[in-house]
Amino acid sequence: MRIVDVCAFYSPQGGGVKTYIEQKLQLGPQLGHEIVILAPGDKAGVVERGPGARIVTLPSPRFPLDRKYWYFDDEAALHLALDLLKPDFVEASSPWRSPSMVARWQSPVPRALVMHADPLSAYAYRWFEPMFSRELIDRRFETFWEHLRELGQSFDRVVCASRELKDRLEDGGVANTVLHPMGVEEGLFSxxxxxxxxxxxxxxxxxxxxxxxxxxxxxxxxxxxxxxxxxxxxxxxxxxxxxxxxxxxxxxxxxxxxxxxxxxxxxxxxxxxxxxxxxxxxxxxxxxxxxxxxxxxxxxxxxxxxxxxxxxxxxxxxxxxxxxxxxxxxxxxxxxxxxxxxxxxxxxxxxxxxxxxVPPSETMRGHFAKLFADYAALADRRKAPA
Missing domain, CATH: 3.40.50.2000 (Glycogen Phosphorylase B;)
Incomplete structure (x- = not known):
């Protein structure tokens, strides 16, 4: 499959998402898939990362609160890029605006939202939980929960890497949640x-x-x-x-x-x-x-x-x-x-x-093998005659 990851969180300057992306670019082709990272950047460009792996950037503004990052602001350009890339499967790697853009892309191609961020825990619960119950905070942030539930209906998978996040989203009414724990780089940590x-x-x-x-x-x-x-x-x-x-x-x-x-x-x-x-x-x-x-x-x-x-x-x-x-x-x-x-x-x-x-940690190879097998099954079902 050609898997296109619409990755709003990618930054060449590092971070956990970059580590994950680097492993995806390396291991995806080894597992028989073509990997394209579609990311916002200062200018349009293509960086080839070996056979079956590349990073494509779309001109985008810098994120004002952290200048190491950018954000997608042109939905038409994003849709055109997806049209030109002709993916077999699409990932969106942010729970903010870009997955809504991906959801509105007019194509039968299956897609997954990968939860690389948990805004409720990072912001709402951290700021207000000392004063209010989590239940009250959730009610006050019902608009964001509605956004997440809409994404759950729009995507074939909402991929969570931790059990607590998966259970919390599922309990909140977010459809199509699945657990796919990530892993560590093979042969490095010991x-x-x-x-x-x-x-x-x-x-x-x-x-x-x-x-x-x-x-x-x-x-x-x-x-x-x-x-x-x-x-x-x-x-x-x-x-x-x-x-x-x-x-x-x-x-x-x-x-x-x-x-x-x-x-x-x-x-x-x-x-x-x-x-x-x-x-x-x-x-x-x-x-x-x-x-x-x-x-x-x-x-x-x-x-x-x-x-x-x-x-x-x-x-x-x-x-x-x-x-x-x-x-x-x-x-x-x-x-x-x-x-x-x-x-x-x-x-x-x-x-x-x-x-x-302690049982051995999952490797990134194992994680991607299971994740991409899930994607392939979804793509096959989409192609199957009714």
Whole structure:
């Protein structure tokens, strides 16, 4: 099949969606499919990524709140691009405006909405849940729920990578929801990459000895990731144990996070590690990954940590929570720094987690094989005579 992904979240400068897209471009052709990423950009262009893989960009404005991203604003141009690409299957990778544009494309081609974002958790619940119940918030955001329900009727699949998101959308009346958990890059993440020297250097960077606990945080430095809460939790837990925290990330909230660290020498912020082997080595060499965001649709960082043989300390809501299952980590009440600090101490003081018995993580190859098989079945049914 020729699969066209209308991907409003793609940015060459990185992020979880970019990691996912890179794997799709590599593995799709290996699985017998042609992959085209149709993304907004500064200008029209085509980037060939090998046989059966390319990125096509449409001229689009920059997103004002984060200049690393663009957004589709010309529905006619988007429809024309789809007409010219002649896909066998279409994906839309944003729950905002672009899937409505894709839904209105006049074609019998089957299509799926891939939930790479959970706006209700990232914004509405995060902003208002301390004051109001989730049920009341949902009622106040009924317009957005109506939008999601309309998309569920317009698309053959609404693909969710976490069980909580799938169940919540289904309970909210969104049709055609399915669970397709993502995976990790094959052959890259392993406990065998653990390096005592790397661990020692990172702890030295945190002005701590080898006997201290080394936590790592990975992700974009944005409000929904709740890094200030993570910092507060680590500082509180450090009253009982020496703990170093290394955060790998970049984003528009960096200065605020730095301010909240108050010059604490045991917490360091580093740029994202673009070398994937070095990153996998750093991850395996930590004692645990800590994450603060309950709005993850999958949480690739937690999946990679689980595959690296280290425990995860994650919120009890959102995609990150799935990766603490089977004894692979500890969850805490989402958005609560005190609960997160307690989870850190439970990990340090409690009995060792049964990490050797944790089932292996799904690979990206396995994820795409199952996802594309689902798409192929839909396409075959669409072609079958009535």
């Amino acid at each position: 406990k065998d990459r653990r390096d005592a020297q790397v661990r020692r250097r990172l702890l030295e960077l945190c002005d701590l000895p080898e006997s201290a606990t080394l936590l790592i945080g990975v992700g974009r430095l944005s409000a929904e990731k709740r890094w200030p809460m993570v910092v507060d939790a680590v500082m509180a837990a450090s009253h009982d144990h020496p703990i170093g925290l290394v955060i790998l990330g970049d984003g528009n909230k960096r200065s605020r996070i730095v301010k909240g660290i108050f010059g604490n020498p045991h917490i360091r912020m580093l740029a994202p590690e673009r070398d994937r082997v070095r990153f996998a080595t750093i991850l395996a060499s930590a004692d645990a990954l800590i994450h603060g965001c309950e709005a993850e649709t999958f949480c690739l960082a937690a999946a990679e940590a689980r595959a690296s043989g280290i425990p995860v300390i994650v919120p009890d809501r959102g995609g990150a929570a799935d990766h603490a299952a089977d004894g692979a980590g500890i969850t805490y009440a989402a958005g609560n720094a005190e609960a997160a600090a307690d989870a850190i101490l439970r990990l340090i003081d409690g009995p060792p987690l049964p990490l050797d018995n």
